[in-house]
Amino acid sequence: xxxxxxxxxxxxxGGYLEGHFLLTSGLHSPAYVEKFKVLQHPEYCDALxxxxxxxxxxxxxxxxxxxxxxxxxxAYGTARALKTRGIFMERENGKFVLRRGFSIGxxxxxxxxxxxxxxxxxxxxxxxxxxxxxxxxxxxxxxxxVDRSGGKADFKVPxxxxxxxxxxxxxxxxxxxxxxxxxxxxxRGSRKLA
Ligand SMILES: [Zn+2]
Numbered sequence: 248x249x250x251x252x253x254x255x256x257x258x259x260x261g262g263y264l265e266g267h268f269l270l271t272s273g274l275h276s277p278a279y280v281e282k283f284k285v286l287q288h289p290e291y292c293d294a295l296x297x298x299x300x301x302x303x304x305x306x307x308x309x310x311x312x313x314x315x316x317x318x319x320x321x322a323y324g325t326a327r328a329l330k331t332r333g334i335f336m337e338r339e340n341g342k343f344v345l346r347r348g349f350s351i352g353x354x355x356x357x358x359x360x361x362x363x364x365x366x367x368x369x370x371x372x373x374x375x376x377x378x379x380x381x382x383x384x385x386x387x388x389x390x391x392x393v394d395r396s397g398g399k400a401d402f403k404v405p406x407x408x409x410x411x412x413x414x415x416x417x418x419x420x421x422x423x424x425x426x427x428x429x430x431x432x433x434x435r436g437s438r439k440l441a
Contacts, residue, residue, distance in 0.1 A: 248301065253392070256295060257280065262281045270435050275423040280395070286321075295324070297328045298410050299321070302406070308358045308387055309352070309357070310326070311332070311358045312373065313335050314335065314370070322360050343372050359374065360389070366396065366399075367402065393412075
């Protein structure tokens with residue numbers, strides 16, 4: 248899957264919104280990514296998971312692991328494409344742990360999946376929370392849908408593979424060209440488009 252094919256899926260599903268958005272950071276942006284608008288469609292979700300799986304098909308993956316909640320469907324979809332197990336970690340007292348009878352064997356090769364990486368903090372936490380040491384060769388890599396980090400999120404794994412990179416500009420309200428044009432501001436996550 249090429250970057251433009253992945254972006255096309257986001258656009259078709261209404262998960263890539265263009266307009267004038269107020270982000271939780273207080274900054275303004277001309278575009279916003281709403282991942283679950285895309286992942287709610289099994290055919291789009293499957294296509295994206297197959298795109299991630301394709302990047303790791305020769306890595307002898309034993310288990311695909313994602314952080315709850317966003318990456319649960321990605322872990323299962325990617326695992327299906329790779330014919331492996333798909334599991335997730337969830338927070339308990341603020342820390343990611345394996346629950347529900349999930350476990351990872353000491354020699355199993357792990358592929359970590361995520362949806363949108365901005366700072367990558369969830370992925371870093373998952374890597375640090377793995378039940379045994381991060382031995383070389385055990386973590387095959389990190390596959391994810393969108394890199395919004397501008398190249399800043401570096402997981403230091405053998406392979407780090409987003410389906411697409413999005414470098415979306417953000418502006419302070421005083422310096423926002425869309426405000427200057429008088430364009431109506433949409434709150435992040437709202438269905439209403441400016
Ligand atoms: Zn603005």
